[in-house]
Amino acid sequence: MNGSPPSTVKSAMRTIDILEYVVARPAGVVAQEISAGLAIPVSSLSYLLATLAERDYLARDGRRYLPGAALERLRAPRGSLSLADRVRPLVKSLRFQTNETASFFVRNGWELEAIATETAEQSLRYSISVGTRTPMHCLAAGKAILAWLSDEQLAHYFQQGPREAFTPSSITDETALRAELAEIRRTGIGRTREEYTPGIHGLGMAVVVDGQAVGAFAVAIPTPRLNGDLEAHAVAKLQEAVGLFTTA
Numbered sequence: 001m002n003g004s005p006p007s008t009v010k011s012a013m014r015t016i017d018i019l020e021y022v023v024a025r026p027a028g029v030v031a032q033e034i035s036a037g038l039a040i041p042v043s044s045l046s047y048l049l050a051t052l053a054e055r056d057y058l059a060r061d062g063r064r065y066l067p068g069a070a071l072e073r074l075r076a077p078r079g080s081l082s083l084a085d086r087v088r089p090l091v092k093s094l095r096f097q098t099n100e101t102a103s104f105f106v107r108n109g110w111e112l113e114a115i116a117t118e119t120a121e122q123s124l125r126y127s128i129s130v131g132t133r134t135p136m137h138c139l140a141a142g143k144a145i146l147a148w149l150s151d152e153q154l155a156h157y158f159q160q161g162p163r164e165a166f167t168p169s170s171i172t173d174e175t176a177l178r179a180e181l182a183e184i185r186r187t188g189i190g191r192t193r194e195e196y197t198p199g200i201h202g203l204g205m206a207v208v209v210d211g212q213a214v215g216a217f218a219v220a221i222p223t224p225r226l227n228g229d230l231e232a233h234a235v236a237k238l239q240e241a242v243g244l245f246t247t248a
Contacts, residue, residue, distance in 0.1 A: 011048070014038070014040055014044070014048060015048055015052065017038050017040075018034060018038065018040075018045075018048060018049070018052065018058075019052070019057060019058075019071070021034055021037055021038055022034070022058060022065050022066065022067055023067050023071070026066065026067065027064075027066075028061055028064030028065060028066040029064060029065055030063045030064055030065070031045060031046065031049060031063070031065070034049070034065070049065060052068070053065070053068070055068075055070060056068045056069050056070035057070045057071055073085055083106065083115065083214065083215065084104075084115040084116050086245065087104040087115070087116050087207075087215070087217070087245065088104075088116045090104075090217070090241045090244055090245060091103060091104050091116045091117065091118050091217065091241075092118050093241070094118070094217060094219065094237055094238070094241050095118035095119075095120065097237045098219055098230075098233065098234050098237055099120060099121070099122065100120045100122075100125070100126075100219050100220060100221050100225075100234065101117070101118065101119050101120045101125055101126045101127065101128070101219070101220045102117070102118050102217065102218070102219050102220075103116065103117040103118070103128055103141070103217070103218050103220070104116040104117070104141075104215055104216070104217055104218070105139070105141040105142070105145070105204075105215055105216050105218060106214070106215040107136070107145050107213070107215070108133060110135070110136060110157060110160060110161035110162070111133040111134060111135060111136065112133065112134050112135070112136055112139055112141055112142045112145070113131065113132070113133050114128050114129065114130050114131065114132045114133075115130060115131075115215070116130065117129065117130055122225075124222045124224065124225070125222065126197065126200045126220035126221075126222065128220075134196065135161075135162060135163065135164060135166075135196075136157075136161065137161070137163045137170075137171065137172065137177060137195075138164075138166055138170050138171075138192060138195040138196040139192055139195075139196055139202055139204065139218065140189075140190040140191055140192045140202030140203050140204030140216075140218050141190065141202070141204035141206075141215075141216035141217070141218035142190070142204070142216075143177075143180060143181065143184055143190035143191070143192065143204065144184060144188075144189070144190035144204040144205055144206040144213070144216040144218075145206050145213045145215070145216050146181055146184075147181040147182075147184035147185050147190065147206070147213075148185075148206050148208060148211075148212070148213035149213075154178075154181075158174050163177070166195065166196050166197075167194055167195060167196065167197070167198050169193055169194045169195045170195045170196070171195060188205055188206075188239075189203060189204070189205055189235055189238070190202075190203070190204040190205065190206075190216070190218075191203060191204075192204075194223065199222055199223045199224075200220050200221070200222060200223070201220070201221050201222075201223060201226050202218055202219070202220050202221070203218065203219045203221070203231065203234050203235060203238060204216045204217065204218035204219075204238070205217055205218075205235075205238040205239065205241075205242050206242075207242050207245050207246065208246075209246070217238050217241045217242060218238075219234045219237070219238060221234065
């Protein structure tokens with residue numbers, strides 16, 4: 001019987017060793033020092049270092065690696081974390097579990113702003129960048145947030161909020177949009193059907209704290225992949241993400 005640990009465990013151990021090695025040398029170390037100090041081949045080390053730097057667990061200063069901001073976030077009290085820091089792991093999990101692009105949006109005026117997003121790894125996929133702003137009426141997350149506005153806020157939205165038609169399926173009529181919002185209040189799930197991007201359907205669910213929608217998780221699914229089973233699975237994972245956020 002081979003007594004060596006599985007490769008996945010070995011990789012995890014190496015990752016922890018690298019973090020501990022760098023944290024113990026706050027002035028920073030170069031890759032060659034880490035390789036020699038931990039007996040990790042440079043070919044394996046380069047991939048691990050790149051991944052840790054991409055995720056902010058390590059920071060780079062020229063050729064030297066230093067402890068990254070993500071390590072501090074792990075130690076920080078939950079109340080001190082930003083909303084983006086809190087939702088980012090849930091968005092990543094949502095993408096892993098659905099294999100579709102997942103995002104978290106907040107309201108910025110009468111627009112949505114993406115503060116965390118993970119793009120699907122499939123060849124046919126939707127992509128949106130952090131910081132992107134879009135009108136609320138044409139994204140599932142936007143509808144999910146609109147559904148939680150008070151009657152007074154909603155009246156202001158329909159007076160002030162621009163409702164441009166981006167595709168033939170965009171819903172701009174106030175009566176039709178109000179009917180959708182009423183259905184979202186009943187089910188909790190916002191839906192868009194090629195209303196912003198042709199060929200993309202969206203599902204969204206708001207995170208509600210003290211009666212206010214602080215943002216919304218969303219999943220974007222290309223039309224050719226959309227079916228009843230995938231939609232039901234995505235809805236269940238959205239509900240799970242919202243539940244994990246609100247109970248953590």
